[in-house]
Amino acid sequence: MKRALATLLLLSSAAPVCAGQAPGRAAAPDVPITAKDRFYTSDQFSNTVSVIDPSQNKLLGVIKLGEPTPANLSPLYRGQVLVHGMGFSPNGKTLAVVSIGSNSVSFIDTATNTVKQVAYVGRSPHEAFFRPDGREVWVSVRGEDYIQVLDGKTFASTARIKVPNGPGMTIFSPDGRYGFVCSSFSPETVAIDTRTRKVVGRMKQESPFCPDLAATPDGEQLWLTLKDVGKTMVFQAKPPFRALKTLDTGPITNHVNIVRRDGDQFAYVTVGGTNEIKVFRTGDFSQAATIPVGALPHGLWPSGDGTRVYVGLENADAVAVIDTAKQAVIATVPVGQAPQGVAYVPNAVPSGDGTANLQPLSAAQNSAQLSLAGSDGKAVTQVTLFNQGPIQMLQAAVTGLEPKAPYILALANDAKGETGVQPLAPFMTNPAGAAIVNAVGPIRQVVTDAEPDRKRYLVILAGTPDKPGTVLQSQAP
Structure with a gap:
């Protein structure tokens, strides 16, 4: 009884993300868009994090993590360089921002927009994601051959998990049983048992360069992109982890994310070479839409109810807002330079206006x-x-x-x-x-x-x- 009660309290405090938004469970309730939500972009060349109020599609300001070039070339420089990857805690209180050039993960308090801690890891990390229970953060160290595990509260390093060379990204199954790691240098994606930290499945990529992957909220599929050959692969997300489909999506295929709306489930894929999003049904893999969005779409993430998808436009210093019912862009919001990873966090600011410690966009828009x-x-x-x-x-x-x-x-x-x-x-x-x-x-x-x-x-x-x-x-x- 006591153990069951403790488990229940742990799950309720984790406040899992929403059904309309991967990587949450399909059974979780949707959360309508409000002024408490935030959408974030990691801006690679201005070394900032842009903060958007999705209820108004308005840029509120940026969180400055470092200086642009050439100020960041000093041997005494202590800021971040090449701000790139992004993840967030299940309770929405912490943003994890990866900087490739300074080998770091900055943990940001979403209520105050302040950096509460910086963890330094191995060479050229790419993405960092919290486990669904919030206990650990897994950082894909792409310049090496391991996942760096950090404690979900203290952010201290606790373990390394050996994986194929050049891990590009980690995402977890909605139930937290598996961590999936694709590779940017080896043609292999692996499934890791999160309890034992052992590799329990291996999936052959059709090319060595996978930058991004997503698990469907129903727990059935794993989608991953292959940037060098312009393809998207779909695997079974449970043993034996067999390949289900390979789609020709186009040159500079980059990120993928999953949207659930009105009981239907779709995969949205950014295709930088054609400046568009391609939308696929996860049931039969048929293409549902092609959405022109702007210059070099990179990261994308849905709102907590699946009614919107927000897309970072790397070569336009902007975010495109897609209405998933119309399958069309309804707004464009300016952000910092070269947005890469993104995150939509429901209820990121439970109280107040959430603008504390933000700075203006300034020169980043020139x-x-x-x-x-x-x-x-x-x-x-x-x-x-x-x-x-x-x-x-x-x-x-x-x-x-x-x-x-x-x-x-x-x-x-x-x-x-x-x-x-x-x-x-x-x-x-x-x-x-x-x-x-x-x-x-x-x-x-x-x-x-x-x-x-x-x-x-x-x-x-x-x-x-x-x-x-x-x-x-x-x-x-």
Whole structure:
């Protein structure tokens, strides 16, 4: 009797997330959107967390975790770098924010918007998620080959779980029995028994690069994305963990999440190469909708009642709000630079207006977008220049090239790339003929200078910097 009562109290204090929102149980009640809810984005280049009131689709401000480049290059710098992954506690009181460059997880109090503790883990962590009972946080340390387990209250390191090289993300089954870990460097996803911390199932990925996965609230399926080949795989979420379906979703397929609404269950997948969301029924895997959203959709998460899906637009510094009944974008909200992981937390602010300690967006919104077109004049590559004061972070979502081939992103004196070619970044395309390419410098001033004799153009050439070839894409007017 006492043990049963203690278990009941533990479960009730955990306040599990909602049926409309993975990874909660399907039997849990929906929670309508209110001003107490919050939607968060982790902003990779401004090193901030953007905070949105979903009842108004309004940015309230940002939580500053670090400085932009070049301020974060000092050997005495103590802030966070490349703010990227995001998870939250079952009771909605704590946000777990992963910073890849500083190998850290910042734990933020959602009521006060303050960092209450920082845990440092191994090389290049990617995502951190609480177990459904809230007792542990599992951090996928993508630069190594293990899951770092942290205590759910003290956030101290307690154990390591050996997994295939390059764990990309961990998500738990709704009942908390299994932790699923996909890989970004090995073609294998594993199922781990959370009680014994032993691998009890292995699932073959069709490629080595999985950045994201989601478990359905009914406990039956596991969905995972393969960014390098533009596919999404579905597995049985119980032994024998067999493969159920592989879907061709498109170049730069990135994140997936599950939405339950009115008894139906759907998988929403972000496809960066086509700037859209693809929606699939989990029953027969048929496609239910295609939703244009904006430049390079990355992370996405549903509201507590499944009526909305919020999508971070990495190359637009914005969040797209989708009405799941209309399957259409109904609002766009500005956020910090290059939003990556996201989280929708119902009842994150039980009292007050929840704006304490937030800072204005300020310079994080000063970005510029342009596109590169192929020989037919059709824009195929989206480029964003993220302002960092005197310099810019350039990020290009490249598509429309040959798979697994070398190319150069470069500046040229003319749009055809015939003179003055200056390489910025060599790159290799993935098997889908796409790539995410980055460069740093005073590029915005050089490319957009008003004087015609000084203006330069972004181009993509075949080959390598020492053996450049033909210009295949050039800056569109």
